[in-house]
Amino acid sequence: MDVIVRRGDSLWYYSQLFHLNLQLILDSNRELQPNQLSIGQRIRIPGFVAQDYQVQPGDSLWSIARNRNLPLDAVLLVNQNINPNQLQVGQMIKVPIRITWRLVQGRQFYDYTKMMRDIRRLQSVYPFMQVSTIGESVLGNNIPELLVGNGTKRIHYNASFHANEWITTPVLMTFINDYLLSLTNQNLIRGIVTSRLYEQTSLSIVPMVNPDGVSLVINGPPEVEPWRSRVVELNRGRTDFSDWKANIRGVDLNDQFPAKWEEERARNPDEPGPRDYGGERPLSEPEAVAMAELTRRRDFARVLAFHTQGRVIYWGYENLEPPESEIIVNEFARVSGYEPVKTIESWAGYKDWFIQDWRRPGFTVELGRGVNPLPLTQFDEIYQDVLGIFLAGLYM
Ligand SMILES: [Zn+2]
Numbered sequence: 001m002d003v004i005v006r007r008g009d010s011l012w013y014y015s016q017l018f019h020l021n022l023q024l025i026l027d028s029n030r031e032l033q034p035n036q037l038s039i040g041q042r043i044r045i046p047g048f049v050a051q052d053y054q055v056q057p058g059d060s061l062w063s064i065a066r067n068r069n070l071p072l073d074a075v076l077l078v079n080q081n082i083n084p085n086q087l088q089v090g091q092m093i094k095v096p097i098r099i100t101w102r103l104v105q106g107r108q109f110y111d112y113t114k115m116m117r118d119i120r121r122l123q124s125v126y127p128f129m130q131v132s133t134i135g136e137s138v139l140g141n142n143i144p145e146l147l148v149g150n151g152t153k154r155i156h157y158n159a160s161f162h163a164n165e166w167i168t169t170p171v172l173m174t175f176i177n178d179y180l181l182s183l184t185n186q187n188l189i190r191g192i193v194t195s196r197l198y199e200q201t202s203l204s205i206v207p208m209v210n211p212d213g214v215s216l217v218i219n220g221p222p223e224v225e226p227w228r229s230r231v232v233e234l235n236r237g238r239t240d241f242s243d244w245k246a247n248i249r250g251v252d253l254n255d256q257f258p259a260k261w262e263e264e265r266a267r268n269p270d271e272p273g274p275r276d277y278g279g280e281r282p283l284s285e286p287e288a289v290a291m292a293e294l295t296r297r298r299d300f301a302r303v304l305a306f307h308t309q310g311r312v313i314y315w316g317y318e319n320l321e322p323p324e325s326e327i328i329v330n331e332f333a334r335v336s337g338y339e340p341v342k343t344i345e346s347w348a349g350y351k352d353w354f355i356q357d358w359r360r361p362g363f364t365v366e367l368g369r370g371v372n373p374l375p376l377t378q379f380d381e382i383y384q385d386v387l388g389i390f391l392a393g394l395y396m
Pocket of ligand 1: 162
């Protein structure tokens with residue numbers, strides 16, 4: 001919701017008026033000099049919308065404010081052009097509404113278009129969340145990154161490296177939405193004061209690393225040639241893509257990282273296909289390049305890559321992980337019931353490369369159990385299991 005600055009207003013005053021953490025208002029208006037507000041300037045107030053309201057018989061601005069638990073001045077602020085003493089029945093005014101509900105509906109077939117629409121919605125209500133593009137997929141879809149928080153501890157979560165594990169995207173988007181809601185409403189999540197997480201950490205999220213692959217699994221082959229014929233051919237003529245993990249070129253993005261890539265390549269298919277093909281060389285695919293560049297640029301303290309399935313958390317790589325990885329994974333296991341597994345015979349994954357090059361904690365979290373793509377009926381259970389991991393990833 002936008003408001004227009006009046007004589008004597010300050011961001012601190014708005015934080016009192018709307019019961020919002022001042023930092024969230026500051027971060028929603030990064031381009032401003034907070035001590036030099038000028039009258040008539042537009043300010044974004046996070047976590048609120050201004051709704052139209054038609055004045056009913058017996059209404060006053062005071063009663064309208066009181067019925068919504070708002071100070072009178074909050075209503076006056078969004079109705080600067082009306083005379084509060086001459087309210088007319090039938091007149092349209094604005095009423096600030098505090099948003100206490102989710103904008104993201106995660107329990108549905110959640111493709112790239114739905115995700116982008118939800119990101120735009122979240123960004124307009126929670127402008128303290130920053131959105132940028134880290135690169136493009138093979139088919140030219142922008143891969144977005146969301147940033148939440150002001151802290152020095154830089155943490156990264158990503159989802160949908162693997163196409164048929166797309167349920168990880170709505171699970172992660174639901175968490176972001178719940179985190180944003182708890183920040184503006186000052187609610188606890190599982191007893192945790194999230195404003196402290198916001199101060200201490202900056203959370204980077206890439207909710208869909210492989211948009212082309214996810215679209216293929218959910219919506220079928222792209223309309224455009226040569227991609228349409230090419231993916232059906234790579235899928236051995238089948239039009240059911242439910243076991244497709246790779247990007248649109250048939251390269252498995254989680255076998256693309258320079259961490260014993262040759263060894264991974266040697267045990268896997270040597271040509272493109274639905275899964276496990278590591279490409280002609282490490283980082284040959286634009287989606288993997290975008291993730292590698294982001295990771296180098298941001299210098300993360302810790303990364304979590306969300307996959308399905310198995311209810312396990314992989315936390316080691318060639319004994320290069322630091323001792324704290326084990327402490328952190330034990331907390332993840334405690335809050336989720338998932339099983340920590342140090343290593344399996346597997347290389348060239350994103351978390352492998354992170355551990356190898358930074359010697360910092362990296363995790364692959366395998367959500368749920370069953371056959372991929374996991375059914376949406378598991379959504380709520382998965383979310384309840386992994387919510388503790390999302391939080392522990394920030395507070396540990
Ligand atoms: Zn996976």
